[in-house]
Amino acid sequence: MDTLPSVHLDTYEGPLDLLLDLIRKQQIDIFDIPIARITQQYLDYLHRLEQLNIDIAGDFILMAATLIQIKSKMLLPPDPTAPAEEQLDPRTDLVERLLEHEKYKSAAEMLAQRQLLEQASWSRPDLSAFGDVEGELVVTLWDLTKVFREVLARPPAPPAYAVQREEITVAEMMDEVRRLLRETEGLVPLLDLCQRHPTRRGLIVLFLALLELVRLEAVVAVQTEAFGPISLRKHKMFDVVFVPDTTAEIDEQYQ
Amino acid sequence: MERAQLKALLEAIIYVCEEPVALEQLAKVLTDVPAEELRAALDELVAASQTEDHGVEIRAVAGGYRMYTKPEHHETVRAFVRSQKPPLRLSRQALETLAVIAYKQPATLPEIQAVRGVDPSSALATLLEKGLVVAAGRRQVVGRPILYRTSKEFLIRFGLSDVSELPTLKEFEELARASLAEAELPAGTG
């Protein structure tokens, strides 16, 4: 058995890297790999890892099996009756894979250099004269999935028994809008409503309440000109929709 | 340093700085350049940027030099900036709510709240406003709450042709777990 070329246990990401290193260190021609010798060296390397109590990844074991298979195929005399595609050198697939891998390693090196060069130049967009840029996150699909998992992993919120609501609920807001509209046959400017609830939360609740009311066909939003003020009026179903229990049920839903 | 090179360097420095760059600051870094040489190069830079084929000028302001777009182009520049679809930016709250809707759709407000544990009303309003989420009928339960689902805009923004293309949680877990395990294992064995 040959002595094992010095290999560094921590430098191989995968079996192809290890094989390429063995080939390169011994200046072996990749198109004529002495498969018995390389297989032996490869297995010795795995043994060494074992002795160091390092878990060997499945990829390395799979490659060991592949090498042994190639080695045994090489020992058999070629079967003259076999079809042409089986007459191929049993090493061909492996050689292709090694070359493919090496190819991408060079490509990775090229990328690393490009990136290094790119890091030496700066771009400073300047929208300051045009106002913009909020302190929010630019998000990708990956972020979306990640965030969903994080939400699911969060401990459940304590059950909301004693609800101390200082602020108006969606149902209460719907009720308020209803009372307002009931008293008038005409249009109620949306702005008036907004001014009654100037807080952020108030406006959001108003918005949701209006959405519900429009959906329920209790209220119609009217805009007489483009970008003009929006007003509200009763829908013809107004009285039908507001059967006594509607808002109480909504309240349950929005708790 | 030759004049051309010096001007190039000064242009680069003024470009990257948000605040006006003072002559003294420059002199401190470019120690081998005499002050009068610096001043002359800066004057040339300022003059060159004034020609009508330049839309960005270097101006001496508040004791320093800074780049500005020229006012005569502001209207068109503003129109261009407005026409741009800005990259999708969302607060954490909005992103969480969007994630829940994307994976649980169609979902009602109470259902979203149950998953998130927080009142999602304000985040939902943002998502509706940005057109990422739309109302999609009502759940046929007491109160008939509105159902929400992701919009076509959502698909476009996230490069999906269909919601079934969303990575499943299992697919995500597999990737995420591998990257966590990586951090714990000695290199070379993973």
Place this chain on the structure above:
Amino acid sequence: MERAQLKALLEAIIYVCEEPVALEQLAKVLTDVPAEELRAALDELVAASQTEDHGVEIRAVAGGYRMYTKPEHHETVRAFVRSQKPPLRLSRQALETLAVIAYKQPATLPEIQAVRGVDPSSALATLLEKGLVVAAGRRQVVGRPILYRTSKEFLIRFGLSDVSELPTLKEFEELARASLAEAELPAGTG
């Protein structure tokens, strides 16, 4: 619009924009300028910014035009850069996985694994996290695996106008053959 004015306007627009400015986007706003006129003006802008008295250049990147300082000034300029984008640090694993995706895109996890010989999950998670790679639908085969491709951020970070700008794989193949076959062997046996 005269050529000089058009160039000035384009310079101003490219200066303010965060994202690379694409020709089509410009054409949408500058409706009275023919596309070939726009392209010619952009070419002139790019060429003019290359001269040695300029430290800021306009370059074609990620399908558009963007302003950058020139790399040769980076040592001095770095001292003035306030908000630095954190440098992109990628492990060899991540870089190799990125290379496979860049050349094979769109590619699925099993396809990447076939080339790499190792499970690429952890490297892929890193690339997704950094936004260099994005999901791009699913391959319509058993299991509907997610397809991955490189992102616009990838093009920007690696200074590419388009993935087709990458050197061809054939060049690397020749390199690989040369480095692994000729080692100390008589000619003709490789």
